[in-house]
Amino acid sequence: MVFLKNTRSNAVRSYISDDAGNYRFSGLDPNADYEIHAEKDGATSSTHTVSSFDGKKDIVLNLKIDKKKS
Numbered sequence: 001m002v003f004l005k006n007t008r009s010n011a012v013r014s015y016i017s018d019d020a021g022n023y024r025f026s027g028l029d030p031n032a033d034y035e036i037h038a039e040k041d042g043a044t045s046s047t048h049t050v051s052s053f054d055g056k057k058d059i060v061l062n063l064k065i066d067k068k069k070s
Contacts, residue, residue: 001039003065008032009021038063 002023005012009032017023017038028034034050045063 003037003039004028005035006032007035036061036063038065042066043067 002015002017002025003012004014006024006029008029013025015023015025023038031052033052035047036050038045038048043065045065048061048063050059050061
């Protein structure tokens, strides 16, 4: 599952990635910054920031989750 947080409103959206790990968020506020991370089986990726100053229409981020060590 991928989580996207609007840092202005603190609203969080989530998306279940497909079997290949692909995800997509659309309809985002271009004037807001976002924080994004992924979670699976209790493990979490690092959090990445998407800035409103990044003028790209499509932003691609690979979120890596390290497997839990037993």
